[in-house]
Structure formats: C-alpha cells, structure tokens
Amino acid sequence: MDADRLDPSRYVEKVHLATGATLDDPITPEELLVRSHRDGHVVDIYARTMMSLLVDVTDDEALVTDAMKEVRRIGHRASEMLAKALGAEDHDAIAERLFGLKEREHYFRYRRQVPAADVMAAHVAKMKGEARSRLEAAGGVVRVLLTGGTGFVGKEILHRAASDPGIATVFVLIRPKTLRDRDGNVRKTLTAEDRGQALVDELGLGEAGAKLRFLAGDIEAPRLGLSDADFALLADAATHVIHCAASVAFDDPYERSFEANVLGSLNALTLSKQLQEAPRSPFVAHLSVETSYIHGRQTHAPAREDEVVFPRNYYNNYYELTKAMASIETERFMLEEGLRVVQLCPSIVVGDARTGNNRGDQKVVNAPVNAFGRAEEALAGPEGWLPKTQLLARLASLFPGNNHARINLVPVDRVAAGILAALVRPEAVGERIHLATDRLIDAEQMRDIIGEELHAKVLIAEPTLHRTVSLPVMTTLLAGLGQDRLVAGLTKLAEIFGGYAEWGQPVHEVGNDHRLLGLPAERPDTAGVFRMLCRHNKYVQRFGRVRDAEEIARRERLWRDFIDDLERLAGRPAGTLSADEFEAAVGLALDVESFTRRDDPRAGSAPRLAAPV
DSSP, X not given: OOHHHHOGGGTEEEEETTTOOEEOOOOOGGGGBGGGGSSSSHHHHHHHHHHHHHHHHHOOHHHXXXXXXXXXXXXXXXXXHHHHHHTXXXXXXXXXXXXXXXXXXXXXXXXOOOOOHHHHHHHHHHHXXXXXXXXXXXXXXXXXXXXXXXXXHHHHHHHHHHTOTTEEEEEEEEOOEEEEOTTSOEEEEEOHHHHHHHHHHHHTOGGGGGGEEEEEOOTTSGGGGOOHHHHHHHHHHOSEEEEOOOOXXXXXXXXXXXXXXXXXXXXXXXXXXXXXXXXXXXXXXXXXXXXXXXXXXXXXXXXXXXXXXXXXXXXXXXXXXXXXXXXXHHHHHHHHSOOOEEEEEEOEEESOTTTXXXXXXXXXXXXXXXXXXHHHHHHHSTTTTSHHHHHHHHHHTEEESOTTOEEOEEEHHHHHHHHHHHHTOGGGTTOEEXXXXXXXXXXXXXXXXXXXHHOOOOEEEOHHHIIIIIHHHHHHHHHHTTOXXXXXXXXXXXXXXXGGGSXXXXXXXXXXXXXXXXXXXXXXXXXXXXXXXXXHHHHTSTTTTOOOHHHHHHHHHHHHHHHHHHHHHHSSOGGGSOHHHHHHHHHHHEETTTTEETTBOSTTOOOOOSSOO
C-alpha cells in the first residue's frame, strides 16, 4: 500500500501546546496510542498503580485526577530545587530522569474543516428533506446492500431483516472463499452464492431467506469488487447501503486495521456516492456502522454524539483510531460530496439481551469469560488437585483491571434494531448516533457475576502492575513449563481487554437512539445481559469448544426456545433469575452433554421445563 495513504498526518496534526502553532513533525501511528505514553519509568509505574488503588478506595476519578496533577506539580518543583542546588540549568531533564515526568510540548488534533453551525444545520436539513422525499417515492419499502453480513452484527441484521415486511430485498456482499488442503493445493472454491446459502441455513431463515441475494465482492477493492452487472442492479434497486464490515481485532497492526476500516469505508462511501448519482436511482442514504469508542480514552466530560475530537489521553488500540478516521471520512463525504449518511456507533457489542446468543462469536468479552470457565473446569476435573493444574488455572483467572472501571456493553439485538430503524428514519440522516447504554457495568460486578454463574474465582489485578510486573514474570514462568498457548492467551487478554478495564473510560452520551430512531428510552439491564452471556457461553458454546457454525445455530435455536419456556413459567426475564434457579431449570429441561431436550432426544426440538421455577 502507498505509504502516503497510510500516513496518520492525513488525519491528525501536532499542535504546539504553548503557541498553538501547527508542527510539521512526522507522526507515527504508535504515538497516537496510550501505550506509548506510560510505563517508561519506575516512578511513573508506581504512581499509576497508586492512582488506580486510590480510585478503588474513593470511587472518585475526578479527585484522583486532581491528585495526580498535584503530585506532578510537586515532582517538578522538587526537580527545580535540585537543579538549583546542583547548578544545573535543565530541571526538566532532572524531572524526567528522577521521576519519569515528561512535559508535553504538543497535543494532537484532527485535521478537518467543520462549517459554521448555521451552515452545517442548513446542509443537514437539506439532506434530511432529500432522504424523506426519496423514501416516500419508494413507498417506504427499502432494498439494502449490506457489507459484513457474515459477521456477528451482520448476521443479526440479516436475521431481523428477513422477517421485516418493510424490507423487500437485502443484497449481501460476500467474498468468495478458496479452501486449500494442508499442502496449499486448492480443494474447493466457495462462491458468494455457496457461502450465502450456508448463511441462510445457519440462520434458520427457511423461505424468508428468499429475500436475500448474494453478490460477489470485496470491501477492500474499488467499487467493492462488484461486477458491472451487479453494480447496474444496485443502481436501479438499492435504496440504502449498510456498511457493517470491519476488522474488530483489537490487536491488529495499524496497516491491517487501516486497510479494513478506513480503506473499506472509503470504498463503500464511494460506491454509495455513485449510486446516489446514478440516473433513476432510488438511493436514500448510506448507513455507516462505526463504534462509540472513536472518542478514545479518559474524556473528562461525556463523549458527545455530535462531535469527534482527538482524545488528550489517546486511543487504546488501532481499531479505535482507524474507526475514528473512518468516521471523519464519512463526515467528509457528507460535507464535501453531498452524500446522505447516517453514522451508527455501537459500544462493545455482546450477545442477545434475553438469551445471550452470539452466533458463535469468540471475541472481546467472550474471550475472557470462556478462559475463566475453562480454568474452573480444569480445577474441577480429575487432575484438578495437581499443583501444576492449580497454578495454571489460577494464572488463567487473572483479570487485569480496576475494580471500578465502567464498561459500556450493548446487546446485539439493540444494535441491529437501531440500524434497521435508521433505514426508515430520514431524520437520522446527517447525524451520529451512539448505540450504547447509560447503564454501565463495572469490573467488580462482572467478577461477581462470573463467580456466581461459572463458580470461577476471578482475581482482578491492578492493570499497571499486571502489565509491567506480574505478566512478564508469569509468561516467563509459563514458557518454562511449555505452556505457550496460555502465554499467548494471557498476553492477548492483557492487550485486548486490559485497556477497557482501567479507570477513566469515556462515558458515552446517549439520546439520539431514542429521539431519532425511536428505540426504547430505557436501555437493557447490563448486569442481566452479562449474566446471560455467561450462561450462553457455559452451556451453548461450552466455553468456546463448540465452534461448528451449524451446531452453534442448532444449539442457539434450542436455547432460545428454552428461555421462552422458562420466562413464561417464571413470569420474569431469565436474566433476573439467580444462578441456582437458572441452573436448576437447565437441569430439568436439557441434557447439556448432547444439548437436547430431556423428554425428546431429537436435536432441535423445543424443550419444556418439567416443573415451574
């Protein structure tokens, strides 16, 4: 890829802190992440550890932030006094050498020109009117092109769209897949239609799947790799493009994240612009699915829906950074190209609110939950008494985070409902909408729920001390024991999730989901959602051991029916039942080994509880 295209300075600039002048210094992707600005000095490590512990004691992040500033002031004052005593001129060098104190000479901000508020409002109002007229001309019936249909959120969109009478057709972009044997020889090539039919079967759509049409393409190719015939088809039929494809690997390198998230978005935006300008096109709007974490780390005020600013405390990973860049490109297409867009920004997406169903997803929150569950099973197994087993299980049950770190989890059904609602809500055009929650869950609550549901004894480890001291020691010990897989797992857990379990996480402003999309103002109970995630991963996924897509789909259909029966008998949501009540209900209704109904061994039959709860 062209190095200039990858250059972060296309989006970000350095600004001198004192003068406000723009600096021409080169910008590397690494310096835009928080990991480049900490852990460089033993005193810095100690201070961050103490600040984290102080948050635990006081539960007052503002107080701790002020205390940290005061400690820095004292450190600089001590350095000045020492420099004076030694006759040294550069007290900043002494402050950095003795205390790890670095004076920032610059900050970062995004390069973009936003028009005046009245001009912006007029521009957006015009686009809303155009979208309304186009939607009325289509009779309210929409035909959608969806990217990312084979992903977690994409599957939920397809499942809901198939039964939505207002959606006439969903064109699903799918990349053909080549299967090779161990020697690298081509064994089989799956066409877009082959993969699409497998998706229909996996989702159990039956005849409803007839409204899905599968088009060969690739989001990283110009015009999404569509053939001339398929482009002509979309130009005559598509009312919306939902760009849902992305790389959600938090540990991907910058280049890979940029290709998937920025270039993929640019290709999708360019296609939508071509559709909008095509003669006789019914095109209404482009829906860009992004993330609420485009706002980065440690905002001192709620992260607003109507703006994106470079975070003073940087980004956790390249996923967040490149999704923010993609959001800026979406905004640019709206302002400069006149493309009608909606920006939809989910927080951390987890399984269905009622059932926990996640269609086999193994990423983000699912990964540590599965690891904790497997560790507890090892302790309960025949070799659980062995010192080695106990050591490995305890190490695998460490969770790097602050007890009071607040995490924004949103169930996938809420996200998909918001995306589909945006199709028929012209007032959403030109807006950024957080599909997030105001009912945050903290690491302490997650630990307690995991203990109740999985019987796992999770130890929350202070994150700074964990990544700088404990983790290096543990990985060295485990490598010596030949536990390379566990080493990789612990390292990845710290890399992927550690950043989101530290104090000072952003609080996302919400409201547009209700005001513009009509979603319920009362958002799902996050504790209940997380509880159902644990139950689903325990029984349906078997902590990640069940990976076959068809088997996962069969189990999830059976699981959904079980939850339906359980909630009818209990008269309340399954997520409100205690761990003991739920476990007893599972034992009455299901054979968890074969995952079948107890009174009918045939897989896929609806379970019935043998007795009320």
